[in-house]
Structure formats: structure tokens, C-alpha cells
Amino acid sequence: MKDKIVTYNEIKTADQCRYDGMSLGEVMLRLDPYDVPTARARLFRVSQGGGETNVACGQAYTFGLRSAVLTALVDDNIGLNIRNQLREAGVDTGQIIWFNTANDQSAHSTDQKGSLMNGINFTFKGKGVIPSDTVYYRAHSAIRQLKPSDFDWDEIFGKWGVRVFNTGGIFTLISENSAKVALEAVKKANEYGTFVAADLNYRSKVQPDKGIARKINQQLAPYLGFLVGNDSDLYDALGYETKTSKNASFEEWLDAYKETVKRVSEDYPNLSLIGTQWRGAINADVIDWGAVLYDALKDAFYVAPVRRNIPIADRTGGGDSFASGVLSALMLNKDLQTAVEWGAAHGILVQETPGDFTMVTLKDVEREVKRARSGGGVKAVR
Numbered sequence: 313m314k315d316k317i318v319t320y321n322e323i324k325t326a327d328q329c330r331y332d333g334m335s336l337g338e339v340m341l342r343l344d345p346y347d348v349p350t351a352r353a354r355l356f357r358v359s360q361g362g363g364e365t366n367v368a369c370g371q372a373y374t375f376g377l378r379s380a381v382l383t384a385l386v387d388d389n390i391g392l393n394i395r396n397q398l399r400e401a402g403v404d405t406g407q408i409i410w411f412n413t414a415n416d417q418s419a420h421s422t423d424q425k426g427s428l429m430n431g432i433n434f435t436f437k438g439k440g441v442i443p444s445d446t447v448y449y450r451a452h453s454a455i456r457q458l459k460p461s462d463f464d465w466d467e468i469f470g471k472w473g474v475r476v477f478n479t480g481g482i483f484t485l486i487s488e489n490s491a492k493v494a495l496e497a498v499k500k501a502n503e504y505g506t507f508v509a510a511d512l513n514y515r516s517k518v519q520p521d522k523g524i525a526r527k528i529n530q531q532l533a534p535y536l537g538f539l540v541g542n543d544s545d546l547y548d549a550l551g552y553e554t555k556t557s558k559n560a561s562f563e564e565w566l567d568a569y570k571e572t573v574k575r576v577s578e579d580y581p582n583l584s585l586i587g588t589q590w591r592g593a594i595n596a597d598v599i600d601w602g603a604v605l606y607d608a609l610k611d612a613f614y615v616a617p618v619r620r621n622i623p624i625a626d627r628t629g630g631g632d633s634f635a636s637g638v639l640s641a642l643m644l645n646k647d648l649q650t651a652v653e654w655g656a657a658h659g660i661l662v663q664e665t666p667g668d669f670t671m672v673t674l675k676d677v678e679r680e681v682k683r684a685r686s687g688g689g690v691k692a693v694r
Contacts (some may be wrong), residue, residue: 322507341390343434366633375643381407409454446517460496474506476639479510481545586605600618622660626663629667631659637655661676
């Protein structure tokens with residue numbers, strides 16, 4: 313019997329579930345050296361972030377939804393710092409798996425020597441012609457040790473209920489175990505009627521072998537209702553080439569991307585939505601920004617107004633916030649045009665503040681949607 317994959321118009325109502333959104337993935341402590349390259353830095357801004365968990369932060373903080381994270385951390389002060397930041401964003405941290413440091417030989421235990429650790433990254437945001445740069449310390453992170461049996465999916469999706477579940481290409485590629493956990497999760501989510509989304513989010517520093525990445529993502533894709541991926545992600549993570557010039561305009565890119573998306577949709581008929589943000593980088597500080605959403609059920613495209621020459625503070629998290637905006641709009645019963653515009657607005661706004669995760673409100677998102685539609689400027693709020 314073929315698996316039934318939940319479509320975007322079958323998302324459960326809020327009263328049927330304990331959680332609106334749930335995100336499975338890695339979360340790291342981020343150290344930001346401000347405007348000095350990491351090698352010369354002496355002061356750092358501390359925040360948290362992760363490709364998948366950023367979605368949960370946006371759902372909770374900006375859109376007021378009941379979101380939770382599924383991840384693993386070592387029970388030390390770094391882990392507690394990350395947890396506290398998630399709590400401040402309004403995210404439920406009750407389902408985090410903690411590795412104690414008692415070295416008691418239990419399934420989730422380590423020592424106090426750092427044999428297992430919480431992931432850390434150093435992210436320099438770049439400046440002008442100097443690109444952003446991230447250095448990762450994740451080879452021995454706790455989440456790499458998770459096994460499929462570590463989460464009780466029947467309780468999570470069956471007893472408690474989750475409206476929308478998301479994971480992504482960073483988590484699925486960090487270890488063999490993580491790929492197995494993600495695959496088990498998306499299968500169980502659909503079994504219990506949960507809408508499933510994943511952002512391909514290919515990173516060569518996570519898995520340099522594209523062949524391995526494609527093999528894993530090709531196993532995951534048949535269980536998704538919503539696939540998030542730009543043209544390079546679709547190529548690197550799934551093998552679909554988008555034929556367009558390197559410095560193509562949004563309009564040229566969109567024509568080519570539409571053709572790619574149609575091919576993906578034909579090969580994966582389970583997908584009811586495919587979409588992405590588009591970034592045209594003028595330099596590290598100024599970008600063009602657009603977004604598109606494809607309704608595979610109705611063969612219709614929805615496009616957000618393109619923002620031109622926008623100064624940004626930090627490019628990290630734009631795609632995650634796009635996904636968060638789209639999924640939140642769906643759960644708040646908005647139409648797909650509103651969904652893509654919320655995604656685009658949330659994605660650009662997160663880049664106006666430092667860190668991976670959102671610092672804006674729903675009013676900010678709606679104001680930015682209105683501004684972009686009118687092509688207007690920015691007025692001071694007094």
C-alpha cells in the first residue's frame with residue numbers, strides 16, 4: 313500500500329494538536345566577531361541557531377504559534393545557554409534529549425572531558441567584497457549520536473499531535489544516524505496526519521560528497537509535502553540542474569527555476585508545495601531579495617514582490633525564516649499568495665538583525681509586506 317502523504321490543505325486544526333510546529337535538527341551556539349574577522353577577534357556576540365530550529369523560533373516568537381524543537385545537547389553550561397535562548401524565543405524545549413556528563417554508561421551519557429560536545433560555530437558576517445565565513449565545531453556534537461529509537465514518534469505524532477513537522481538537509485547529512493532519525497520521523501509524521509516540510513539546505517562543509525547527499529535526500533523527498541530549495545540546493549542535494557547564467561536577474565532565474573520545479577514535481581508527485589527564497593548578492597552588505605511558491609496541486613506559482621538593493625546586517629537565517637513564514641501562514645489559514653509574501657518579508661527582516669533567528673513581530677512582517685507591495689520607502693516610527 314502506497315504511503316499517504318499529507319498535503320498543505322490537509323493541515324490539522326489547532327484544537328487537534330498539542331503543537332503547531334515541531335522542528336527536528338541541530339542547534340549550535342554561535343559566536344559572532346562583530347565587524348572583525350574571526351582570526352583577529354577578541355570580543356564575540358553570543359547567540360544560538362540551526363537551519364531547522366530557526367524555523368521553530370520564528371513560528372513561536374514572530375507568529376505566536378506553539379512550536380517545539382527535537383534535538384540533543386550535552387547537559388553543561390553551553391547546552392543550558394542554548395536552551396535558555398530557545399526558551400526566550402518562546403520555543404518548547406521539553407523534548408530535547410540531554411546527554412549527562414556522569415559517564416554512567418547509559419544511552420545518553422558522556423564525560424566531562426569534552427569527548428561529546430555541543431556544537432559551536434564562529435560566523436563572520438562579511439563586509440563589502442569580503443564574503444561571510446563560518447567555521448564549525450560539530451564533529452563530536454551530541455546530536456550526531458541520536459538513534460531512531462530515541463524519540464517516541466507514536467507519542468509525539470499520535471498521542472500529542474503535531475500540525476506541521478520540519479527537518480532539513482543540514483540535519484540529515486551530519487551523520488548516518490541523523491539520516492535514519494529523519495527518515496523514521498517523516499514516515500511516522502505522515503502516518504499520523506502531520507504535514508511535513510524540509511529545507512534541502514545543502515552545505516558542503518557538512519557533506520562534501522554530493523553523491524551521498526543526493527542518495528539520502530532522494531530517500532527523504534517521497535515523504536514530504538513541502539520541499540524548500542533554491543536552484544543550487546535542488547542540484548547539489550537532489551541532482552536537478554537549473555540552466556541559467558551566473559548573475560541572472562530574478563526574472564531570468566524565475567523562468568529557469570519554474571522549469572526545474574516542474575521536473576521535481578513530476579518525479580515526486582507527493583509534493584503539494586515547492587518553494588524558495590532568492591538572493592541576488594550585490595555585495596556582502598546589499599542584496600536583492602525575492603521568493604516563489606509553487607502549488608503542485610493546482611499547477612500555480614505565487615511570487616512575492618522583489619526587493620532591490622536592500623542593505624542587510626547578517627545574511628544568516630534568511631531561508632529558514634522564509635520557510636517559517638510560509639508554514640506559519642498556512643497554519644494561520646492564510647492563502648498561498650499571503651504565505652509567500654510572509655515568507656519573503658520574514659526572510660528579509662531576519663537579515664536586518666544580527667544572529668540566525670528572528671527578532672521581529674507579526675506586525676513587522678505585515679508592515680513589510682505592505683511596504684513591498686507598494687514599492688514604498690521606510691518611515692520612522694515615533
